[in-house]
Amino acid sequence: MKYEYILNSVGDQIKLPFDEEGIAYCPICGVSLEHCLAYYPCGSPSEEICPSCNIQFGDDDVPTAEYKDLSTEEYFDIIRKQWLGRFPWKQEKVNQLINILGIDPDRLRKMRTKHHTQNHLGEACVMYRDPQGNICCPVCGIVWEDTSDWGFENFLASLEVCPCCSTQFFLDDYPDTPPNPHNPPEKRWTALRTAWLNKVDWSDQAITQLKNNLDLDVSR
Ligand SMILES: [Zn+2]
Numbered sequence: 001m002k003y004e005y006i007l008n009s010v011g012d013q014i015k016l017p018f019d020e021e022g023i024a025y026c027p028i029c030g031v032s033l034e035h036c037l038a039y040y041p042c043g044s045p046s047e048e049i050c051p052s053c054n055i056q057f058g059d060d061d062v063p064t065a066e067y068k069d070l071s072t073e074e075y076f077d078i079i080r081k082q083w084l085g086r087f088p089w090k091q092e093k094v095n096q097l098i099n100i101l102g103i104d105p106d107r108l109r110k111m112r113t114k115h116h117t118q119n120h121l122g123e124a125c126v127m128y129r130d131p132q133g134n135i136c137c138p139v140c141g142i143v144w145e146d147t148s149d150w151g152f153e154n155f156l157a158s159l160e161v162c163p164c165c166s167t168q169f170f171l172d173d174y175p176d177t178p179p180n181p182h183n184p185p186e187k188r189w190t191a192l193r194t195a196w197l198n199k200v201d202w203s204d205q206a207i208t209q210l211k212n213n214l215d216l217d218v219s220r
């Protein structure tokens with residue numbers, strides 16, 4: 001990718017990606033704009049609408065009143081989070097931001113939300129949600145959709161089976177004995193995670209899912 005820089009209407013620098021053939025990509029979500037431009041070289045917006053993130057360049061591409069203290073790039077991150085949440089956080093879309101826009105993967109990971117919560121035994125644990133509020137499986141990191149009406153506690157006691165790692169919550173991840181500080185939920189989840197990783201032969205996809213969704217670095 002090649003990048004050109006312009007100043008937008010509020011004086012912030014915008015990085016515009018182009019491929020080798022000169023095709024422009026959306027500076028917010030990284031989708032190919034094909035025969036359109038987001039901004040002209042002079043910095044004027046084109047009034048085009050991005051087909052993927054739906055932002056109209058020249059209309060809703062600068063911080064709104066609600067976000068007036070943010071820079072344009074910080075505001076773009078908010079739009080990116082909403083956009084990623086629609087898929088939700090599909091690897092292909094995350095890679096688009098990394099490969100086309102050159103966004104630091106660490107910055108994307110920080111867009112996820114980390115929650116401190118408790119399970120039904122009163123044990124403290126950390127869970128991750130994507131920006132839409134969907135829960136990430138604490139064992140394998142896959143995003144669970146349509147659990148919005150469950151609380152965290154309900155999720156951990158739901159008896160639901162994860163479609164990816166097959167962990168049955170409240171059964172597989174609970175100890176037989178009363179809570180033991182030497183065997184916290186994180187430790188039990190780690191054991192289940194290792195079993196799952198062995199089952200999928202530590203695939204790159206599994207390792208990436210853990211890194212992106214649970215901020216975990218694992219190696220065999
Ligand atoms: Zn876009």
Ligand SMILES: [Zn+2]
Pocket residue numbers: 137138139140141142162163164165166167
């Ligand atoms: Zn899982």
